[in-house]
């Protein structure tokens with residue numbers, strides 16, 4: 001059973017309480033003085049990141065509440081060449097009821113859902129139909145995901161088609177070459193065009209940090225995407241050889257903090273790729289809490305991009321309730 005404090009903490013992040021409405025980041029003019037001033041002290045960042053998993057930021061008794069909170073922040077994802085409508089429908093059913101009712105009952109929790117379901121463009125109609133009435137948004141990866149190297153007009157058209165098909169969130173990929181060649185104006189213009197094509201749909205900017213060469217590049221790309229109006233900045237596609245890491249997260253989260261301090265706009269954060277263990281989810285939540293505060297622990301400002309994390313969280317919750325682990329095949333996500 002969760003303590004009253006834990007229940008409040010969890011409900012705040014779920015769909016059970018009225019959602020806080022956050023003014024959307026409108027973006028701003030490109031400020032090159034600010035961009036040039038951005039540095040990243042790699043060894044200090046790596047030292048700080050190395051201490052994070054070992055810190056006991058979350059007491060064992062509070063872990064179930066934190067894991068339920070993590071569930072509400074998952075963009076439940078399938079991004080495979082062999083995706084089918086049936087797989088997407090099963091994933092959507094899981095998004096509606098991500099944790100077994102028996103576990104929720106034992107933890108005295110009301111219904112929860114995941115933050116979104118994330119798919120390729122062709123799977124949007126199946127996801128929209130399967131999620132009808134649930135309030136769970138469909139997120140679509142776009143702009144020539146994962147490489148982002150198709151012609152710009154086609155990348156923009158892809159966004160428009162995904163929005164027309166019912167995606168409420170668009171996960172775009174930036175052109176890594178603009179970062180690697182220091183062409184910040186081109187990166188800003190591209191992101192601005194993507195944001196405009198999204199219209200009312202929220203846009204997550206995937207930096208593909210594993211391909212950006214340095215933490216300073218990560219910091220500058222984060223800032224430019226926020227200047228151009230990104231609603232979220234996201235680490236990775238899940239297809240790079242290095243995906244979400246704690247040092248990269250620290251850099252991106254601190255960029256979000258600086259952007260908020262200077263503009264008053266809160267931008268969301270989405271680590272993605274390779275996050276599959278419940279204990280890692282807690283480390284990320286603790287990092288958000290320490291660096292940005294409780295407001296960023298809600299699904300409108302924090303998401304995990306993950307295809308298999310939910311499976312492990314459900315196993316850990318079952319262990320919390322019953323004292324036993326079940327086989328992971330008993331918790332299929334799709």
Ligand SMILES: O=C[C@H](O)COP(=O)(O)O
Nearest residue numbers: 238272273274305306307
């Ligand atoms: O954006 C989400 C990622 O593609 C998911 O990556 P994953 O399959 O490693 O969890």
